[in-house]
Amino acid sequence: MDEVDGAIVGLLEHDGRLTHHEIAAAVGLSRSAAATRVHRLLSSRQVVVRGVVHPAVLGRGALAHLGIVVAGRSAPIARTLAMRSDVAFLSLTSGAHGIVAELRARSMAEIDRAIGEVRGLPDVVGVDTLSYVEVIRDVIGPVGEVGVTIDDTDRRLLKALQDDGRASYVDLAAAVGLSAAGARRRVVRLVANNVVRVGAVVRHSGQDRQSALGLGIRLAGPAEPVIAAFRAMPAAIFVARVVGRCDVLATVRAFSAAQLVDVVDEIRGLPGVTAVESWVHLDVVKENYASGFPE
Structure with missing residues (x-):
């Protein structure tokens, strides 16, 4: 994927239904050249364009982020967790947690039961939970109230x-x-x-130049100034206010370690930020937000 492909993917992430003519005008290609590149990206299956429905519409308005501490190999546990319908996102990561996951359920009572089941898995020795208060930015799904x-x-x-x-x-x-x-x-x-957001999802592989870094940020004082800074930060592809060991949960991406250092340093320097915990997404095992509708 070259820089032009990256620009096209960025456009499709913002609006997956852009026409070939609109994409061509934005990246400086002819319509036919833009269409060829879009077709190649989609045919490779590295990039897919899906409609992601608001979790509240799907009856899954309770969201939680799990940091899972494991004893031994994390991949077998991840394969087990990936089979759960309430797990929308699952990644093998560096740091204290071998696995991070996002749970989506109808209620916090269901989230609580799910966490108990995860704790009961062999070789899971701990689960740190962050409960979502508000999703501020999501490059994949809709945010805000359903109107x-x-x-x-x-x-x-x-x-x-x-x-x-x-x-x-x-x-x-x-x-x-x-x-x-x-x-x-x-x-x-x-x-x-805000019922649906149609955008590109990039299925990253070990050959990608792009890296994603998860961040747990602790604050002193109100969250609004830090949230405003994140809104103006192109590298931030996911931002949420949460309750738990930290106050803001974010994912940032970059094309080099140097870029990630700059982004994290920028975040550490924001007024009100007291600590930043980070983890690298080494392998995204599951990223499926196309849950079915409640009967």
Whole structure:
């Protein structure tokens, strides 16, 4: 993936339904050249474009981040955890926790039961939990309050977007029994009201130049100034206010260790930041936010 590919992926992360013409204009290519690159990226399966539905719409409005301490090898435990439907994200990491995971459930009572089950796994010797208060930024999913009630047609449309975020309006219309114009109006409405976010998900491999770093940040005083700084930080792809051993949970990415050092130093220097815990995402085992709808 070269710099132009990286720029295209960045555009698709922001809006996975950009046309080839819009992508071409943004990166300085012809429409045909942009279309060829997009097709290559998607065909490789390294980049997929999906509609990610707001967890509250899916009946999974309770979120928690788990830092799992293991005795021995972490990969077998990760494989077991990856089979759980309430685990949306799972990564093997450096640092004190061999595994980090994001749980999504209907209630904090379900989160509590799930944590108990994780603690009971062989070779799991501890689970540190952060409960989400508010997701501020997510390069993958929608954030904020859901602004509209959905109906059965919306649900069918959302399922189609989960399968293929770049499906044409003609194809979406055929899947849900609408006109192309009607499908387009509904998609625009669902995106505008935080029901769904359509964007690219990059499936990183050990050959990627890009690195992701998880951060747990402790604060002295109010969180708002630090949150405002994160909003202006392009490297921050996930930011949430949390309750637990730290106050802000973030993920930052960069293309070199030097860039990561600069980003972390910038964060350490923010007024109100008292400590920064970090871990490298060595291998993302699961990243699946396309959970089904409650019956």
